[in-house]
Amino acid sequence: MPELISDLIEWLNLHPQFITIAIASLAFIESLAMVGIVVPGISLLFATAALAGGANISLVYCLLAAMAGASTGDICSFFLGRYAHPWVLDHWPFKQHPEWVVRGELFFGRYGIYSVVIGRFIGPIRPVLPFVAGMLYMPPPRFIMVNLLSSMAWAPVYVMPGYLVGNSALELSSKEQPTMDWISGELIGIAIATTLIAAVFITWLIQRRSKPMTGKTDKEAKEK
Numbered sequence: 001m002p003e004l005i006s007d008l009i010e011w012l013n014l015h016p017q018f019i020t021i022a023i024a025s026l027a028f029i030e031s032l033a034m035v036g037i038v039v040p041g042i043s044l045l046f047a048t049a050a051l052a053g054g055a056n057i058s059l060v061y062c063l064l065a066a067m068a069g070a071s072t073g074d075i076c077s078f079f080l081g082r083y084a085h086p087w088v089l090d091h092w093p094f095k096q097h098p099e100w101v102v103r104g105e106l107f108f109g110r111y112g113i114y115s116v117v118i119g120r121f122i123g124p125i126r127p128v129l130p131f132v133a134g135m136l137y138m139p140p141p142r143f144i145m146v147n148l149l150s151s152m153a154w155a156p157v158y159v160m161p162g163y164l165v166g167n168s169a170l171e172l173s174s175k176e177q178p179t180m181d182w183i184s185g186e187l188i189g190i191a192i193a194t195t196l197i198a199a200v201f202i203t204w205l206i207q208r209r210s211k212p213m214t215g216k217t218d219k220e221a222k223e224k
Contacts, residue, residue: 005040009047016055022048023062023159024069031073033080034093036127037100046162053166062163066155074116074130074147081134088131101135104128108136116143117150121157 012019026048030041045066052062080088088094094101104125108115119129133143 005044005047008044009051012048012051016051016057019048019052019055019057020061020065023052024065027066027069027155027158028073028076031070031077031127031130033077033127033131034088036073036077037093037097042123042158045158049159049162050166050169053163054169056167059160059163062159063155066159067151070120070154071148071151074151075144077127077130078134078138078140078143078147081131082137082140083134085131085135100125100128101132104132105136108132113138113142113146116146117153120150120154 008022012022023045026041026045029039030036030045049062053059089098089101104119107119107125108129111118115129116133119126130143130147
C-alpha cells in the first residue's frame with residue numbers, strides 16, 4: 001500500500017488537473033462496501049488533499065468533490081445491500097469476515113437512521129453501514145436525504161486537515177517571508193468549527209437516541 005500511495009502522489013504531481021477527480025474517486029472508494037474496508041482511503045484522501053492545498057486548488061472544489069464521491073459511494077452501497085446482499089455476503093470479503101456485517105447490524109439496530117450520520121466518523125464500520133441500511137430495507141428517500149446531509153459534515157473533517165498541511169507547505173516554500181494571511185486563518189477557523197459542530201451533532205444524536213429508552217424504562221419501573 002505505501003507504494004500505491006507514493007505512485008498516486010507522484011502521478012498527481014505531474015497531472016494536477018486531475019486532483020479534484022482523484023479526491024472524488026477516493027471518497028467514493030472509501031465509502032463503497034467491500035472496497036472501502038480494505039483500501040486505505042483516508043490516508044490516500046489526506047495525501048491528495050495535501051497536494052490540492054500545495055497546488056493552491058480551490059478548497060470549495062475539493063470539498064464538493066469529496067461530498068459527491070462519498071455520497072455516491074454510500075448510495076451505491078445502500079442499493080447493493082438492498083438488492084444484492086445474498087450474493088455479496090457469500091463472497092469476499094464478507095464471507096471471510098461476517099462479523100463486519102454483524103457489527104453494522106448491531107450499530108444500526110441501536111441508533112437507527114442516526115447511524116448513517118454517526119457511522120461516517122467511525123472508521124471500522126463506516127463502509128458497512130450503508131450496505132446494512134439497504135439490507136434492512138431502510139426507505140431509500142430517507143437514506144439519501146440523511147446521507148447527503150451527513151456528507152456535508154464529513155467532507156470538511158477529512159479533507160481540510162490535509163489541505164491545510166499542503167497549503168502551509170506552499171506558504172513556507174514561497175520566496176516571500178511566510179506569514180499567516182487572513183485566508184489561512186479563515187481555513188483553520190472553518191476546520192476547527194466544522195470538527196466541533198460534527199462532534200456536538202454526533203453527541204446530540206447519541207443522547208437523543210438514548211434518552212427515550214431511559215425514560216421508557218424509568219416509567220415502566222414506576223408502574224411496576
